[in-house]
Amino acid sequence: MNLIVCIKRVPDTETRIRVDASGKDIDESGVKYIISPYDEYALELALRTREAAGRGEVTVVTLGDSAAQETLRKALAMGADKALLLSAAPVADGLATAKALAAELTGVEAPLVLMGVKASDDDQQQVGPMLATLLDRACVTGVASFEVAEGKVVCHREVEGGTEIVEATLPAVLTVTKGEHEPRLASLKGIMAAKKKPLEEKTAEVPVSRLQVRALAEPPARPPGRVVGEGAAAVSELVRLLREEAKAI
């Protein structure tokens, strides 16, 4: 079973975000980059699916500049078989991104395309269902686990206050959230093997972005914190403040 996993290079979630001089982007100095965490969950599920099937290939795809090669190598080290870098400057318009992926994936024989439910940089949470719509494939979002059956995929999905079991016809696009399996760490052997695995690079066809970032700002500072007191003795004062000052209860 062939699977495609779309991944994105994003700043480490522990990064303190600072805005650069342009006022529209982040200051990249000192920022460490990782595979977006939800994309790692997607990759883990893809690898497990391939392992359970005992055949097939997992191809990782990313849209980005040459720095994303390193991100793809990490995915290869985790166990993906092949990598494809769609070379282009990432854009803020999720639909333009989805179109660039759709142009590449049209006609590609892969019953499942997986990606994280959202990228942890721009948090758009839209490329998966857009890609599925453009490819006229089934799409299930927020999938924690799935099983492939004859002609369909059965997904466990997180929704407000519970879970759903959803069946989708194949081929399908699934967006993945955290489930029971933590992404595997790359072994030394995996890292060595990744250097020899195929990493293809081609220029992406990204349409003009019709969603423009005009400004990026750090969040308004909260007023400095105030310690009401120590221990259970401070509770009465806290409750008074919550009721009379904050009017929160």
Add this chain to the structure above:
Amino acid sequence: MAKILVFAEQRDGKVSGVAREAVSVAAGLAGPLAADVEVLALGGAGLADAAADLARFGAAAVSVGEHDALAEYNPDGYAGVVVDHVRKGDYAAILFGATTLGKDLAPRVAATLDVPLATDVTGIEAEGGKLSIVRPVYAGKAFATVEIEARPVIASLRPNVFPAVESAAEGAVSTFAPQVDPTSWKVRVVERRQASAGALDVSEATIIVSGGRGMKDPSHWGLLEGLRDALGHGTALGASRAVVDAGWRPHGEQVGQTGKTVAPKLYFAVGISGAVQHLAGMRTAKTIVAINRDADAPIFNVADYGIVGDLFEVVPRLTEEIAALRADS
């Protein structure tokens, strides 16, 4: 006249809170965009009664599509009906709630209509006939102001951010029978399981009680459940990444960059030190309360009110006093 469409989500025949907020936002944009506000709600028979309530928040018209096959959300079914509806009119903007459903539905509608989408929006203003949209990025560590160069402008609004404002005028409610063909749907919900009866999701809550490592053991969560129950309706339990990673709590409760970003009126951080990625997810809460043993914990930098102390002494007292307060009022 152009229109602004608000897609109103329903679950079990009840209209979601964010639908009222979205209608109020649309009503505020109606003047500057020279547009009327129309609500579209989809569901099973009898939904019109519940959806009629939205007419009080500034909608000129509430269109309710009733069909047994749409009683519960189906992505293919709902997207088809919304797109058909939009293609029949002149829409300047379409607003969704940024709920699980809205985040699933809006991208499908946007891709079919071939227009971009701004998700999880926390600010939207008309400036010279254009919409200036603010949305959090990096889970709230920064805010981007974006502009969409297409029509209609499609956005999903984060719940609990915009006020629901009642309007003097009351719009007209009408029902229609949507054309649907369930045999063509590629996705089918087989089963729905509730986490626990009536449990409210952290993204929908107006008050959140979150626990972290300081809780020491998953068996201690009864303490937080007690506080949640004392705070009453609209309160949900949340969790830090550490306790979710440890398997103490389900991922659905996780607040932070790899969990949910929330904006409740009141947020209790209990035994949570306040890692960067957790703070990103809850710093837009209106009021933050922190309870932690460690006076140097970063959570105290953002907490409006902090108590330094043993949570196993503080939380029971807090629960008792809040319960007493509510019993009095």
